[in-house]
Amino acid sequence: MELLELIRNGEFRHFGGGRIESACGPLAAVDPSKLKMTVASGVSASIVILHTRADETVVDIELEPGASLVVDDLYLAETFAEVRIRQAADSRCRLTTVELQSANADYDIDLDGAGASFEAGGVFVGSDSDHCVVDLTTRHNVPDCTSSSMVKGVVSGKATGEFRGHVYVAPDAQRTDARQQSRNIELGDNAHVITKPQLEIYADDVKCSHGATVGQIDDDAVLYMRQRGLSEAEARRLQIEGFVSDVVMRCSVDESFREALNGCVKTKLERL
Amino acid sequence: MLSVKNLHARVADKEILKGIDLEVKAGEVHAIMGPNGSGKSTLASVLAGNEKYTVTEGEVLFEGRNLLELPVEERARMGLFLGFQYPVEIPGVTMANFMKMAVGEIRKYRGEEPLTAAEFLRMMREKCAIVELDTRMTSRAVNEGFSGGEKKKNEIFQMAMLEPKLAILDETDSGLDIDALRIVATGVTKLRTPENATVVITHYQRLLDYIVPDYVHVLYKGRIIYSGDKTLALKLEKEGYDWLINDYKE
Numbered sequence: 055m056e057l058l059e060l061i062r063n064g065e066f067r068h069f070g071g072g073r074i075e076s077a078c079g080p081l082a083a084v085d086p087s088k089l090k091m092t093v094a095s096g097v098s099a100s101i102v103i104l105h106t107r108a109d110e111t112v113v114d115i116e117l118e119p120g121a122s123l124v125v126d127d128l129y130l131a132e133t134f135a136e137v138r139i140r141q142a143a144d145s146r147c148r149l150t151t152v153e154l155q156s157a158n159a160d161y162d163i164d165l166d167g168a169g170a171s172f173e174a175g176g177v178f179v180g181s182d183s184d185h186c187v188v189d190l191t192t193r194h195n196v197p198d199c200t201s202s203s204m205v206k207g208v209v210s211g212k213a214t215g216e217f218r219g220h221v222y223v224a225p226d227a228q229r230t231d232a233r234q235q236s237r238n239i240e241l242g243d244n245a246h247v248i249t250k251p252q253l254e255i256y257a258d259d260v261k262c263s264h265g266a267t268v269g270q271i272d273d274d275a276v277l278y279m280r281q282r283g284l285s286e287a288e289a290r291r292l293q294i295e296g297f298v299s300d301v302v303m304r305c306s307v308d309e310s311f312r313e314a315l316n317g318c319v320k321t322k323l324e325r326l
Numbered sequence: 327m328l329s330v331k332n333l334h335a336r337v338a339d340k341e342i343l344k345g346i347d348l349e350v351k352a353g354e355v356h357a358i359m360g361p362n363g364s365g366k367s368t369l370a371s372v373l374a375g376n377e378k379y380t381v382t383e384g385e386v387l388f389e390g391r392n393l394l395e396l397p398v399e400e401r402a403r404m405g406l407f408l409g410f411q412y413p414v415e416i417p418g419v420t421m422a423n424f425m426k427m428a429v430g431e432i433r434k435y436r437g438e439e440p441l442t443a444a445e446f447l448r449m450m451r452e453k454c455a456i457v458e459l460d461t462r463m464t465s466r467a468v469n470e471g472f473s474g475g476e477k478k479k480n481e482i483f484q485m486a487m488l489e490p491k492l493a494i495l496d497e498t499d500s501g502l503d504i505d506a507l508r509i510v511a512t513g514v515t516k517l518r519t520p521e522n523a524t525v526v527i528t529h530y531q532r533l534l535d536y537i538v539p540d541y542v543h544v545l546y547k548g549r550i551i552y553s554g555d556k557t558l559a560l561k562l563e564k565e566g567y568d569w570l571i572n573d574y575k576e
Contacts, residue, residue, distance in 0.1 A: 278414040280398040281374055281407075282428040282484060283435070292427065296418025296467065 056314040057104060057130070058084065064311065066102065074099045080307055089113045093121040093145075100124035102307055105133040105157070113137040117145035119167060125149045126305045129157040130318060136160045141199075143167025150304045151176035151188060151205075152315070154322045158187040165192070165199040174203040177301040180213030180245070181325040191220040192232065197257075200231040206301060207249075208294055210241035210326040219251040221262060228259040236266040239297060241326055294323055327352050327523050328373075328492055333384035334548075335372045342368045344548035345384070350492065353520045357534055357559060358527045360545035361567050366527045367411060369545070370496040374408040375401050389491065403435035405491030409481040409498045416468040421480070422450065424468050425487050432488055453486035457513040475506035482513040493517075494525045499533040511536030531563035546571050 060066075061082045069081035073092040081101040083089050087109060093099050095118040103113065108131050117123055119142045127137065132155050139147055141164065151159055151174065163172050178186035186209070192201045207215040217236040238247040251264040271290055279289035302316050328350040335343040342365045350356055358366055372379045373386065375398035386393040393401060416424070429449075430440055441449065454461045457479040469477050478498050485493050495514065499507055514524065514537050526537055534542075534556060542558040543550045544567065552558070552570050562570075 272414070272416075275414045275416045277376060277398065278410065278416070279424070279428075281402050281410075282424070282488065283399055283402040283431040284427055285399055285431075286397075288427065288431075292419055292424070293416060296416055299418040 055106065055130075057128070057311070057318065058106065060311050060314055061102065061104065064308070066307075069101060085109055085111075086113065087111055092116045092118065093123050094118050095142075096120045098122040100126075100306060102126045102128065102305075102311075105129045105135070106131050108132045110134045111136070115139045115147075117141045117147060117170075119143045120145060122146040123148070124306050126307060127151045127159065128305075128315065129153040129155055129159065132156045134158045134160075136162070138162045138164075139172070140164045140166055141170040141172060144169040146170070147172045148304075148306070149174040149176075150301065150306075152301065152305070152319070153178035153180075153186045153188065154318060156180070156184045156186060158189070160187075160189040161191065163190070163192045163201070165194050165201065166196060168196050168198040170196075171200040173201070174205070175301050175304045176203070176205040177298045178205075178207045178209075178215050179298065179319065179322050179326070180207070180209040180211075180215050181322065182211045182213060184209070184211075184213040185216075186213070187216045187218070189216075189218040190234075191222070192234075193222045193224070194227040194230040194232060194257075195224050197226060197228045197230070199227070202233040204235045204237070204301075206298060207236070207238040207247055208241070208298065208323075208326065209238070209245040209247055212244045214245075215247045217247075217249040217251070217266070219249075219264065221253050221255075221264070223253075223255040223257050223260055223262065225256040227257045230257060230260040230262065232260070232262045234264045237297075238266075238268045239294065240268060240270060241294075291323055291326075294326065295320065298323075327389060328525075329385075329387040330373075331385045333369075333372070333386060334382045335368060335379045336382055337368070337379050341382070342379075342548055343372065346545075346548070346550060348543070348550065350523050350525060352491075352523055353518075354541065355518070355524045355526065355537060355539045357537075357539035357542045357556075358525060358545055358550075359529070359542060359559065359562060361571070364545045365548045366545050367496055370408055370411075370494045370525075370527055373401075373494060374398060374406065399431070402488075403432050405489075407485050407488055407490035407493045409478075409485060409493065409495035411496040411498075411500065413469045413472075413477045413481055415470045415472075417470050419468050420465055421468055422464040425450065425464070425484065428484070429487055449487065453483055456486050456516055457482045458509050459483055474501040475503065475510075478502055478506065478510050479513070482510055482517075486513070486517055490522065492523050492525070494527070496527045497529065498526070499528055499530060507533065508536065531559045534559045544570055 066082035249266040330348040333346040
């Protein structure tokens with residue numbers, strides 16, 4: 055598998071857990087069953103977590119004050135994952151999640167220090183009888199934190215995709231800024247998306263928004279592309295590639311890794 | 327090149343085209359004018375192959391082939407181009423990628439070798455220049471966030487890339503300011519050759535100051551009720567349609 059090759063031969067450092075105390079190159083963890091990670095105060099780090107075989111995994115991440123972390127969490131195999139991220143004051147976390155198989159990714163985010171910010175972008179692509187789940191709980195436990203998420207889904211065949219989003223704002227978490235969006239495309243009558251973005255707000259001075267859409271292929275766009283000479287199948291595929299491309303492009307490791315991931319996504323889209 | 331005979335078409339239960347006859351030869355420019363709702367855009371959509379419309383009667387030959395039995399993409403590959411009145415936004419798909427695929431399909435159909443990456447880039451640069459489009463536009467998503475003027479310039483850019491035999495431009499002038507109109511119309515004129523033809527659907531005579539038509543047709547209630555040369559457009563601009571359509575009003 056090309057992604058694995060790149061991780062083994064590229065500039066990634068294998069990471070089995072521990073505390074990151076100074077700036078370092080990109081880290082990678084392949085099929086961890088347990089991963090515990092702390093990013094020390096003021097340090098910036100990035101990690102790719104790659105799931106290549108059916109497994110269960112527990113990831114526990116702690117960001118100390120002012121720490122910053124980029125997480126790319128990639129599911130190429132059926133996996134149950136629990137990912138917990140705790141963020142202290144002024145820490146920043148940017149998560150990208152990509153599910154190309156039946157997978158259940160359960161994210162639990164605690165914003166525990168003022169000024170912390172969390173941002174997530176994700177996509178799941180389900181074909182045949184896949185069941186993809188992204189469950190994202192974000193807790194604003196203190197004032198002045200921001201969070202945003204955009205999770206996209208495409209399902210075909212008899213696949214099911216689920217997005218469960220939950221934003222909790224504690225009673226004194228004033229000036230919270232929280233946004234969550236879920237956008238989905240269902241291909242065919244037997245594919246289903248279940249999306250539940252929820253807000254639970256106990257503070258009164260907050261900016262919170264959420265939204266969800268479930269749609270089909272845009273027929274006008276397909277017609278437009280066919281009028282330029284593309285076949286209907288090409289036009290549909292190109293449109294779906296476009297729909298998921300911004301999430302794939304978020305993956306912040308190097309160009310060749312992103313290209314390889316894009317290749318995996320395209321291969322999956324062929325199955326839709 | 328294009329021969330339309332007694333074309334009738336409907337959408338849902340409503341008959342919109344009620345017997346169109348139109349002959350377009352290589353090298354010609356035809357303008358189709360007419361009041362709102364007369365069927366101009368429907369004619370363009372039916373010729374392009376939009377499956378929303380059902381042809382109930384008549385015949386259309388394009389380069390000697392029965393156009394009506396061909397799917398949209400095959401008509402496009404044969405060299406029929408439709409400039410959309412409302413170009414569609416396609417998020418996440420860059421213009422460059424879209425055009426690479428479209429040019430690739432059309433060259434394959436013509437039996438031509440695929441372009442190299444360098445040739446393709448040079449071609450995009452040249453064609454952007456025709457409509458004064460910034461080449462950076464090609465790395466943006468198709469029509470997404472484009473201004474009205476950019477969208478219409480982008481239609482002509484695509485026309486330049488695909489080098490069609492017959493271009494049907496559906497109200498390419500609507501929503502354009504004077505400068506954009508001049509750029510778009512000049513672009514179309516630059517693309518004229520003795521081998522290709524253009525059908526311009528428009529409400530306004532001013533577009534025809536730049537794209538000078540050989541024939542002007544007036545479409546009303548699904549029929550071409552009058553044809554003339556370029557002076558007809560000037561007369562319509564001055565006098566409106568009343569003198570023509572009075573006889574056809576119920």
